[in-house]
Amino acid sequence: MIPNEIEITPELVAEHGLKPDEYQRILDLIGRTPTLTELGIFSAMWNEHCSYKSSKKWLRTLPTKGPRVLQGPGENAGVVDIGDGEAVVFKMESHNHPSYIEPYQGAATGVGGILRDVFTMGARPIAAMNALRFGAPTHERTRHIVSGVVAGIGGYGNSFGVPTVGGEVNFDPSYNGNCLVNAFAAGLADTDKIFLSEAKGVGMPIVYLGSKTGRDGIHGATMASAEFDDDSEEKRPTVQIGDPFGEKLLLEACLELMATGAVIAIQDMGAAGLTCSAVEMGAKGNLGVELDLDKVPCREEGMTAYEMMLSESQERMLMVLHPEKQAEAEAVFRKWDLDFAVVGKTTDDLRFRIFRHGELMGDLPIKELGDEAPEYDRPWVETKPPAPLDPESVPAPNDLGAVLLKLLGSPDMCSRRWVWEQYDHLVQGNTVVRPGSDAAVVRVKDSNKGLAFSLDVTPRYCTADPVQGGKQAVAECWRNITASGAEPLAVTDNLNFGNPEKPEIMGQFVGCIKGIGEACEALAFPVVSGNVSLYNETNGQAIMPTPAIGGVGLIPDLGKTATTAFKGEGEAIYVIGE
Amino acid sequence: MKARIIVTLKNGVLDPQGKAIEHALGQLGFGGIGDVRQGKYFEVTLSEQDPAKARAQLEDACKKLFANTVIENYAIELDV
Amino acid sequence: MKARIIVTLKNGVLDPQGKAIEHALGQLGFGGIGDVRQGKYFEVTLSEQDPAKARAQLEDACKKLFANTVIENYAIELDV
Amino acid sequence: MKSAVIVYPGINRERDLARALELVTGTAPYMVWHDDAEIPDVDLIAVPGGFSYGDYLRCGAIAGQARITADLKKKAAKGVRVFGVCNGFQILTEIGLLPGALLRNAHLKFVCKEVKLEVVNSRTAFTNAYAQGQIIRCPVAHHDGNYFADEGTIRKLEDEHRVVFRYAQGTNPNGSINDIAGIINEKGNVLGMMPHPENLVEPLHGGLDGRGIFESLLETVA
Ligand SMILES: Nc1ncnc2c1ncn2[C@@H]1O[C@H](COP(=O)(O)OP(=O)(O)O)[C@@H](O)[C@H]1O
Numbered sequence: 033m034i035p036n037e038i039e040i041t042p043e044l045v046a047e048h049g050l051k052p053d054e055y056q057r058i059l060d061l062i063g064r065t066p067t068l069t070e071l072g073i074f075s076a077m078w079n080e081h082c083s084y085k086s087s088k089k090w091l092r093t094l095p096t097k098g099p100r101v102l103q104g105p106g107e108n109a110g111v112v113d114i115g116d117g118e119a120v121v122f123k124m125e126s127h128n129h130p131s132y133i134e135p136y137q138g139a140a141t142g143v144g145g146i147l148r149d150v151f152t153m154g155a156r157p158i159a160a161m162n163a164l165r166f167g168a169p170t171h172e173r174t175r176h177i178v179s180g181v182v183a184g185i186g187g188y189g190n191s192f193g194v195p196t197v198g199g200e201v202n203f204d205p206s207y208n209g210n211c212l213v214n215a216f217a218a219g220l221a222d223t224d225k226i227f228l229s230e231a232k233g234v235g236m237p238i239v240y241l242g243s244k245t246g247r248d249g250i251h252g253a254t255m256a257s258a259e260f261d262d263d264s265e266e267k268r269p270t271v272q273i274g275d276p277f278g279e280k281l282l283l284e285a286c287l288e289l290m291a292t293g294a295v296i297a298i299q300d301m302g303a304a305g306l307t308c309s310a311v312e313m314g315a316k317g318n319l320g321v322e323l324d325l326d327k328v329p330c331r332e333e334g335m336t337a338y339e340m341m342l343s344e345s346q347e348r349m350l351m352v353l354h355p356e357k358q359a360e361a362e363a364v365f366r367k368w369d370l371d372f373a374v375v376g377k378t379t380d381d382l383r384f385r386i387f388r389h390g391e392l393m394g395d396l397p398i399k400e401l402g403d404e405a406p407e408y409d410r411p412w413v414e415t416k417p418p419a420p421l422d423p424e425s426v427p428a429p430n431d432l433g434a435v436l437l438k439l440l441g442s443p444d445m446c447s448r449r450w451v452w453e454q455y456d457h458l459v460q461g462n463t464v465v466r467p468g469s470d471a472a473v474v475r476v477k478d479s480n481k482g483l484a485f486s487l488d489v490t491p492r493y494c495t496a497d498p499v500q501g502g503k504q505a506v507a508e509c510w511r512n513i514t515a516s517g518a519e520p521l522a523v524t525d526n527l528n529f530g531n532p533e534k535p536e537i538m539g540q541f542v543g544c545i546k547g548i549g550e551a552c553e554a555l556a557f558p559v560v561s562g563n564v565s566l567y568n569e570t571n572g573q574a575i576m577p578t579p580a581i582g583g584v585g586l587i588p589d590l591g592k593t594a595t596t597a598f599k600g601e602g603e604a605i606y607v608i609g610e
Numbered sequence: 611m612k613a614r615i616i617v618t619l620k621n622g623v624l625d626p627q628g629k630a631i632e633h634a635l636g637q638l639g640f641g642g643i644g645d646v647r648q649g650k651y652f653e654v655t656l657s658e659q660d661p662a663k664a665r666a667q668l669e670d671a672c673k674k675l676f677a678n679t680v681i682e683n684y685a686i687e688l689d690v
Numbered sequence: 691m692k693a694r695i696i697v698t699l700k701n702g703v704l705d706p707q708g709k710a711i712e713h714a715l716g717q718l719g720f721g722g723i724g725d726v727r728q729g730k731y732f733e734v735t736l737s738e739q740d741p742a743k744a745r746a747q748l749e750d751a752c753k754k755l756f757a758n759t760v761i762e763n764y765a766i767e768l769d770v
Numbered sequence: 771m772k773s774a775v776i777v778y779p780g781i782n783r784e785r786d787l788a789r790a791l792e793l794v795t796g797t798a799p800y801m802v803w804h805d806d807a808e809i810p811d812v813d814l815i816a817v818p819g820g821f822s823y824g825d826y827l828r829c830g831a832i833a834g835q836a837r838i839t840a841d842l843k844k845k846a847a848k849g850v851r852v853f854g855v856c857n858g859f860q861i862l863t864e865i866g867l868l869p870g871a872l873l874r875n876a877h878l879k880f881v882c883k884e885v886k887l888e889v890v891n892s893r894t895a896f897t898n899a900y901a902q903g904q905i906i907r908c909p910v911a912h913h914d915g916n917y918f919a920d921e922g923t924i925r926k927l928e929d930e931h932r933v934v935f936r937y938a939q940g941t942n943p944n945g946s947i948n949d950i951a952g953i954i955n956e957k958g959n960v961l962g963m964m965p966h967p968e969n970l971v972e973p974l975h976g977g978l979d980g981r982g983i984f985e986s987l988l989e990t991v992a
Contacts, residue, residue, distance in 0.1 A: 183879070183880075187880070190880055190882075191780070191821040191825070193782025193783070246624055247622045248622075248623075248624065271623070271680050272624075273681065275626035275824070276824065277630065277779070278626060278824075280780055280782065280821075281779055284779075331624065332622055345624070368779070369633070452882075453879075453882055453883050454879050454880045454882070456911045458911055458966070459782055460782075460785065460786060461786040461789060461968065461975070462974075475974060590974065616731050618733070626824060626826060627827060628732075630823050630824055630832055631755070631826065631827050631832070634755060634832040634835050635751060635755065637836070637837070638835050640750075640755075642736055642737040643737075643748070644734065644735050644736075644737070645734060645735040646734050647732065647733045647734075648730065648731070648826075649730070649731035650728065650729070650730065650731060651697075652711070652726060652727065652729070653726070654723050654724065654725060655725040656722055656724075657722040657723075657724070658722050667722065667723065668723070671718070674718055675715065675718060675720075704876075704916070704945075706873065706945065707874060707878060710878055755831065755835065758864065758871055760863075760869075760871050760919075761871045761918065
């Protein structure tokens with residue numbers, strides 16, 4: 033058992049990833065020393081991943097509005113109108129570090145997380161993509177990571193039943209110690225049945241759904257384990273295991289429940305599950321939240337409040353329900369054999385209160401947990417563009433055929449069939465253009481409309497010139513979508529960079545965002561969702577700046593879909609553009 | 611020399627397979643069988659004749675290949 | 691009462707997983723470990739206290755669920 | 771033609787199969803829940819693909835124990851036509867309606883691609899719309915499609931012309947014995963196959979080769 037009244041030492045604060053001035057901020061905010069559970073909650077809410085403290089300032093500069101945008105950044109996923117009362121819901125998210133530690137499960141749970149983001153909004157997932165970056169093919173860990181990641185993405189998506197229709201794979205030594213696994217998912221919903229995370233109404237039941245809570249991924253694992261428990265190493269696996277079957281049940285149950293009109297608000301439990309989801313739902317709705325952790329379905333005995341608040345167990349959701357529909361809602365979840373438990377209620381006092389065994393384990397101001405999170409304007413330096421290459425300095429190859437073969441055979445250019453043949457890209461029966469084209473095309477069910485999807489970025493361009501590289505990524509995505517015959521609608525982004533505390537890295541980040549923003553503005557291609565992954569560094573070696581862009585386009589008439597294959601002999605070939 | 615290797619999930623690691631099996635047992639009327647945890651089992655033959663060396667070899671192979679020590683434990687049984 | 695169930699492929703049934711592991715062992719320099727056969731391992735807890743009855747229950751559960759007797763054999767170990 | 775599609779939890783191609791049935795027969799199938807007691811009176815019971823119960827333990831093993839499966843066995847014994855695709859095929863072997871078992875693919879990876887199938891027996895109720903020996907295109911998407919049975923069973927299947935589909939030369943995606951892709955039971959009313967004909971039934975899919983199965987059934991019933 034982890035005692036709640038443990039002394040909060042500077043070491044403990046540091047192990048929670050909080051800087052001394054951030055801890056001071058906590059003390060000022062609550063006017064006393066936090067309990068251990070409260071410290072854990074702050075560490076979860078104020079880490080880079082949840083608070084976006086280094087990136088927020090810059091993300092605000094991105095264009096996020098457009099005539100078709102129904103929901104921009106700030107929810108589980110972005111929502112874009114595609115006419116006829118329907119919307120496409122999509123987002124991309126990274127699972128880089130977990131995939132490096134345990135490639136199969138890390139990638140699998142990454143897919144699971146992004147699918148949940150989409151169906152939490154009320155959308156049935158219809159397509160998935162993934163952007164993967166690995167170390168040099170000759171590096172000793174690369175083969176292991178590649179095969180695990182690809183199998184994990186397939187293992188989860190294939191079982192869940194979403195077609196994985198596109199993505200990217202690159203190799204570069206800068207990813208030797210930090211692979212990138214960015215998962216994209218898109219779903220379809222009716223525009224009048226989009227579900228958001230904002231809680232409404234005082235005294236409403238807060239319901240826990242899905243799988244049970246275990247000690248997965250509790251990041252305090254390193255936290256002075258000897259002090260608490262001798263076998264804590266064994267007790268706290270930091271790796272989350274995916275259960276695609278559980279998630280498939282959760283999808284069906286959620287969509288069935290949403291159709292009953294019982295749901296007021298819903299939020300997926302992602303990183304720092306219970307903490308982030310409960311705080312977000314309350315804070316957005318200007319409501320307090322009270323949780324009784326004794327009601328939370330647990331997989332293991334003797335879990336403490338601290339562990340439950342920080343658990344990253346997968347396939348879980350939090351919902352605010354209309355009280356009169358509670359029985360009906362519970363029946364739906366029982367039918368799908370999932371856990372359903374009322375674990376708390378909304379209050380009118382804007383406090384976040386947690387009880388365990390009848391004891392108050394934490395009592396924090398709910399708005400401040402999010403709003404008062406530190407925000408940094410980190411120093412940055414502009415990336416110096418490299419001196420232009422003198423074409424004369426590169427000798428012309430004398431055997432162009434050999435060069436062509438070498439290009440085609442290179443790890444970055446060769447066919448990706450070995451990857452996408454491990455993904456079920458046909459399930460649901462709507463795949464019109466399969467992987468291997470510019471953009472994949474999926475039919476909007478029961479209609480003659482289609483959606484085009486493409487995922488793009490060229491990290492070496494971003495390394496050379498972040499602004500131009502950012503623009504290029506957007507432009508390439510736009511071209512791929514256009515080339516399939518679709519009208520580009522909007523994008524999601526996944527910004528992967530090194531340590532933002534280094535001004536050169538921050539400069540890459542700022543540059544790429546500027547480039548992405550300018551290109552999206554110019555093309556009327558708004559950013560409706562996204563994710564930032566920083567600190568992708570090992571031993572001081574940062575990854576190449578890798579802002580992956582996931583774009584979605586609309587084909588009003590599938591009969592006008594364009595494909596890459598040449599269609600007949602003797603036809604003229606044109607080059608368009610400069 | 612023959613040996614058996616048993617690989618099990620560490621405590622606290624989610625075991626969706628075990629959960630599903632438990633559920634099916636219930637439906638089949640085997641409600642009295644519970645706490646199902648699924649693991650892997652391997653039989654191997656070693657050319658090494660010395661038990662101590664054989665065990666050392668297997669330990670090494672378990673760490674590198676048979677078990678994913680991030681989430682799994684392993685046990686070795688040598689036929690001596 | 692605790693018990694372990696070990697399910698193995700029958701002789702003559704192809705074991706692609708075992709073969710793949712054998713291959714990987716060779717590549718890792720464990721050429722001396724061969725004849726790999728992969729099986730499944732289960733740990734269960736029984737509410738039945740009588741060993742004979744517990745075993746009978748498990749036999750039944752193995753035939754109906756744990757093993758596919760077209761391709762697999764099973765063995766039961768009771769903790770008594 | 772009336773049909774029913776059984777929905778086990780974790781199945782994910784039930785909508786694909788239902789759509790194919792509706793497209794060809796003009797009637798939407800009943801969707802039957804795994805926990806129901808009975809399958810309605812129909813001409814065809816279809817068991818779709820996916821990952822029933824996560825494919826945990828063994829593919830199809832837990833579905834074999836579901837409540838509805840008892841009625842499935844009963845109706846099959848009475849001669850109702852049963853068509854299992856992919857996970858459905860695995861389930862049918864698990865419950866003994868078809869012989870043999872489906873092992874992990876020989877290369878151990880999930881495989882999703884188009885293969886060529888030879889219609890080895892076009893005299894069944896499921897294949898009479900095809901010509902004997904016809905080669906058709908068909909997608910596969912599975913992790914455990916490696917058909918195995920002991921020698922005696924294989925010989926019997928071959929002798930009795932109960933191998934209905936074979937992966938055409940060079941396209942065996944999983945290591946199945948004798949390139950077996952689909953088999954039928956002795957009475958000829960239960961067919962199981964690994965490939966997914968339901969994913970090649972409309973122009974949008976890039977071909978219509980999968981329709982033959984549904985057309986055969988329609989023809990036979992009518
Ligand atoms: N690079 C970005 N561009 C635009 N929006 C972003 C970006 N990164 C994050 N967001 C938005 O910020 C919100 C919080 O993101 P995140 O923490 O990744 O969501 P989750 O709660 O699913 O983990 C989301 O709505 C997301 O769309």
